[in-house]
Amino acid sequence: MGTQPKLTRFNQEVLSKYQIYNSIFMTLPFDTISKTGVLLPLFHETCKKGFERGDDPTTIVDTFFSKYQGRRSKESQINLLFRFIQYIERQVVLFDAIEDAAFPTVNNMDGIGTLRSLKESVTSEGHLEMLRQYLEEFKVRIVLTAHPTQFYPGAVLGIITDLTEAIQNNDLLLINDLLAQLGKTPFFKHTKPTPYDEAISLIWYLENVFYYSFGTIYDYIQQNIFDGKHINNDIINLGFWPGGDRDGNPFVTPEITLKVANRLKMTILKNYYKSVRTLRRRLTFRDVEERISALEAQLYNAFVDVNAEDNITLEHFQSELKFILDTIEEKHQSLYYKEVNSLLNKVHLFGFHFATLDIRQDSRAHDKVFTAMVDTLIESGSDIFPINYNELSEQEQVKILSEVEGKVDLSLIKDEEVLKALNTIKVIKEIQTNNGERAANRYIISNNQTTLNVMQLFAMLKLVAFQDELTVDIGPLFETITDLENAHLVMEELYTNPAYKVHLKARGNRQTIMLGFSDGTKDGGYLMANWAIFKAKERLTEVSRKYDVTVIFFDGRGGPPARGGGKTHQFYASLGPTIEDKEVQLTIQGQTISSNFGTLDSSQYNLEQLISSGLNNQMHEDVNRMSPDNVAVMDDLAKISLKTYMDFKGHPMFIPYLERMSTLKYYAKTNIGSRPSKRGKSDKLIFSDLRAIPFVGSWSQLKQNVPGFFGVGTALKTYEDAGEFDKVKHLYKSSNFFRTLIANSMMSLSKSFFDLTKYMADDPEFGEFWKIIYTEYETTKRLLLKLTGFKTLMEDEPAGKASIEVRESIVLPLLTIQQYALKKIQELEKAEVRDEQQIEIFEKIVTRSLFGNINASRNSA
Template sequence: MKEFSDGEPLRRDIQLFTALLGEVLREHSRKRVLVVVERLRDGFMALRDADDPELRAKLMKRIDGLDPQTLSEVVRAFNIYFGLVNTAEEIHGHLRRMDLISTGGPLWLGSFDQTVRELKADGVSPEKFQSLLEQLVYLPVFTAHPTEAKRRTILETFRRIFLVAQDLHRRRLNDEELEEKLQAILTQIQILWKTDEVRVHKPQVTDEVRQGLHFFRESLFDAVPEVYRNLERAVRRIYGPESRLRIPSFVRFGSWIGGDRDGNPSVKPETTELAVLMHHELVLEAYIERVAALRQMLSHTDTLCRPSPAFLDSLDADEDYWVDTMGESLRRYTNEPYRRKLAIVRHRLDANLARARARMAGDPADLPDGYGDARDFLADLYLIRDSLISHGDASAAAGELQDLIWLAETFGFHLVHLDVRQESTRHTAAVAELFARQAGAPYYRAFTEEQKCVVLGEAIAHPHPFVIDKATLTPETRETLEVFEVMARMRAEIGADVFGAYVISMTHSASHVMEVMLLARLAGLAGCHRGGWFCDIHIAPLFETIEDLERIDEVMAALFDDATYQSLLKASGNQQEVMLGYSDSCKDGGILASGWKLYEAQKKVIALADDHGVACRLFHGRGGTVGRGGGPTYEAILAQPVDTVHGQIKLTEQGEVLSYRYANPETARYELAMGISGLIKASRCLIEEPAEERNDYLGIMDELARLGEEAYRDLVCDTEGFLDYFYEVTPVDAIARLNIGSRPSHRKGSDRSLDSIRAIPWVFGWAQARHTIPAWYGVGLALERWRNNDVERLAKLQRMYQEWPFFRALLSNTQMSLFKAEMQIAREYVRLARDQERALAIYERIQAEHQRTLTQVLNVAGLHSLMEDTPDLQLSLVRRNFYLDPLNYIQLAVIERYRDEPVEEEREQWLDPLLRSINAIAAGMRNTG
């Protein structure tokens, strides 16, 4: 099997981009900037080769001598370099894939070609493969966590560089054309230099919604149909056209942007409503553009072909709409039936768009009716497709029309399924207040858990559970109720698919789910009427702490056994979504305990759902970093427990991951295909008996997780002054001031406890200071103690690494995190601590565990150096380190000046280079939080 490899073309492009950036700096920056950049880069590269205290002191003296404005420009230069390197790597990743495809041989691991060949070679019949395809749902969910630093305008500029640079390799250019292309790239780099990458103001939630929409407009509307088409090609090539395998549309997208209100006071009911309308507007615009192009293309004349009877009947039925509503002449397109039909389709979509824009503007104008919902739109597209096929024009039906059909099946009129999230205590407070306002009602908070579930079930089933005067309610309860009212209203206006799940963070008990169901009942989203039970809301409890993951079966069993909940679940389709939180569980107990508790939780909840005859979809709350569940999607899906991925997977795509995976359609196609391939392979349990898990491996992981959690908690929870160390030696105080997200960094502003700080700044801060503790701490101690210098035990761990995808993915991600940690640089950050003696003792424990983990992981993986078995990624990270090192030292110097300057006006001048250094280091490490 061919694998990707780095080569001379990529190095040449990086050198070209670096040289062009140097030209821009020479002509358009302050006089000293280019010299400083080159000397810092070269100096710290030399320190990588051999430590030299005298050179280090000289470099630090140079940094200390720079004024704030020059420092900001130096940091900006490094930041642009990282963006250019990322772009070059994306271009060459795409070009290498295209070269492999052009050879006609086997493709890379995780490609559709390799995946379908594997199925065919294993004897999977076309019928079984079709059955598997019909059960697939691949659902990435875009979130707006405060880790994405790139402004939309920056993304657009890098896209232009991508396209021009790609032409340097894909087209034969004469000298004049080559010069024009190089000038075009130089121009875009110059624009980057003169565009501020740091936002002037903290983004509003609507800004974050627009940022999310960028990826659909600029990339995914092109990428998604091509993904389906590539899978179709692979199936036809390997199974043969005679197999008649059909590719259903199974990709869907979700979003939390505008719906996630947990800890974000900026997300109001009206924010959620506006987000839904913005989604609706964008997808209608995309359809209108493509329908207009199809109308130009499908110029068939009815004297030369005969449309199907069903299509002609639909045209007859549309005649009144054509004449009366559209005001068109009967003679227009009289012999061009598809153009006439598409003109009608366009007019209806225009009407839907006008209505959406009027709603956004708060104008209840009387507007003509468009489509009732996306199903009606699709029905017209299916009619055109089937009619074209009926008179021998299947090839015309299989082109842009089929792309539009795939888009409409994927995105509907809603674009994304917007999840709504709120913390459980908000619902409990609202329900307690509603009970308290009823005459003679008992005190809800005094009930036991069992009593709560009983009274909640009775209230949900009651035709009029409460008498509510909203004016008398507290603002918090009134707002909580209004969220559900918005959900009901938007479902009625746009369609049933507008919302995905209602996610309850910090779910500790079954009553937390029943409370949400009661609030939904009050908005008419669930309940019981003469026709029986109905339920138009899907509730996803989120289990995110170690303790909650351990109790997941207890909570879910109480729900599945509740008669009221059973009835509502059946009424909503009998599918339960359960969300697993990677971030807080890792912050809570460390990477080993988190990974293993999540693994066990999945097995428990799937087995429980199977016993109750309920379909269960797991929702993985993964972050961009390993410390928050990140890592390659393909490997992550294959690492899930056997027989738990039943054709469907839902996972968050957070922060910087969005721009790295979805900014360019070429990369988006690859990322989506890799995730889908992982889903197909992990779902083979649907069509064949799954392999048994090895109990000996499970037992070893039990012990490793226990040892790892002990080591992590001993450091984080039981070490005096550890949280002081975190707040003092990382720039987390400045992260809170960085205008990259609307969500606060702490649940409670003045509370600096481990419970209060969110997992995102927790991981972000450790990464900036090059510790990356959440992603590896405790792994070395656990492996060392379990091995106990026993050669046979080492051999056992090595077999686990080779044979068990879960364990291999865990240690592979650990390697990447160890590689990104730099203990010598981390040591420099210790000087920021107030209590030097205590901070040094903490650092020495961290450094010792880093070395221990490095040794143990390499022994188990059978490697001589970190990431030896992933040379492309290894080289990519090495390439960045030469520029990250000076950035970290710049950040250190600026933090000291910012914190030590007693005069407010003087202190603020250092904030700009500090914030820029955070952005740049995040870009260089390619993950933040």
């Protein structure tokens, strides 16, 4: 019997199981309002039929109550809506767990994009040696960030993990208990998490998933591609942002950064201890047993007290494991060789740091700190900076910063914010001393605009803690469309700066440059953001190669396509030879972590896809080279799309619509992340202060997904109107890059549902603005189908499409309730006498219904 199509496997393993377990869940007797489980299907049906009839959310909710619950009091009706929200949130969890359990069945774990498939195709082409050479220098780094796009507290993540396992084992009794536990476990956080709390929740993935999946992949590569020989390259490694990302987050202090680094070290030592303990039961041979027992005791002491003076060192741990490995091979017929070698590989990957903690801060914040530091030093009579430093031109300042020497006496600094920033630099040095250089050796400057931004940090690092040798890489992050256009000029100035050149040489002539997809999209719209980054990467590759520097691109991506996510591995496989790709680095956050990397199976599968996509691009890069004609069309489409998006963003109703018709202002009330939802202090909503996450999230809650498609339709229509649509068709057929962008935009359209907000078309104030969005949606949808030749959106991805459809169906009642509450708030705010108590109740409904909808979007990754 052959393998069944992916959609069939999805329907059998996910959909039918969901229907069975959901029916058990609906009958569990755990709520104070009887029959919620019975009423929810009726409400779901009322929503579905109501939208088909063209009803608005208010009519749908009122119809439901008058038809089925006529005798309920107003208060009792509101209580029932809250119950519905709680039920739906948990239905989403149930669906997540079932999808996780079915992952290895629905996805072919040995299919295209996996390492096994890559090895087989390369061997048959006679390119195995070439593959080895690539793997000796190629790397993938996934960087976990704390951006709050997931609302599950730790307790719920634990239930998902246990539920996934119980479903895989068809353990009905345990599933029943876990569903009951789920019903009683609160989802709502009463206080905001601290950055340390965020770090703890992500370290859970390191400890329980990545430690094993990274190890498995590395072992496979070593055994099957390198015939068991040692590889100098770690190939896959981890970055970590919670506790180090200070951008816009006043709660990330130097103390927190140090605490997180210690926790990372403690966790990896604990994992090593567990592995050594397992090995000790096997290695009961002469010359080996006492060695492994000693290691067990030393590791135990080390993770109990991470900072004890006499703790085991990384070098000692590695040399003991190597000794044990050699002894087993020489004297004990290589018994358990594989298990010891597997642990040695993990030590090679994770050291004593587990993940590299990145520090990040905004260039504007650095500028303030730097200026205050210079002023204080000049006032104190220090000769580090000339007295007239602040009056000098940027070029002259850069020259001084290149040659600056000395050590800043921090006791002179009285300003608390300045001290925090400078102490963070001291903490980097301390972490390197305690956990090894790889533990914290990179500093990202967000909103980087000029060479001066980089050189200010360069000078601060040297003056505060790194007088002898600067063992920190500086990574400028270019985000807005303008900054992306100028990025190569900034880098050329740095590459030709004598001091920076010396620093780069000491760092192996490798330069990390980060590019911000989320803010790029918010700034310039979907097509232009992706194209501007593509073009910037080409220019940065060219200038870096000119100065013999290997540039490493670090992509700041979110989960949904609107934030640079989408089909990530297809994106990396499509870049072509004009973009440096020795290393793939990307941020992963929120629901993307749990959906793409949350289980051993999904984490291994998606890591393998990333590795092989990067390698495929290198090995077949000429296929992806864009012809001049295609470049011209792509360029033109991006420009038309940018103008369309900028006109839309400049519309006088744009900000009022987001403020009053969307859930934007409710993000701050959700207690999901430690940092504020906007950067500035102004009471008025200022677009540039707005963070990309609430911006994209608000459109997603409205089911309008504007950042993923707006401008695409108009750009395509311009070609259709001019009778030149065949040019775009040619681009689509011949460019993998453009095809990937279109597929991701299609996903954004698939998750849009304009029937939900159709009532806004009649709004005297916002009706015209709503119609602009709807028209662009319709145009984009029609032309994407015309371009691809599909009958329906995502026709080529039936299983992904089916997953989205089920998830959208689960949250349909939730969205209806949310829109109903938003409408009620608008009415209450217009009333002659404001009923604050009622407003507060409906605001609570809006906030609570944010959660389930965001969690349900996990396949946006």
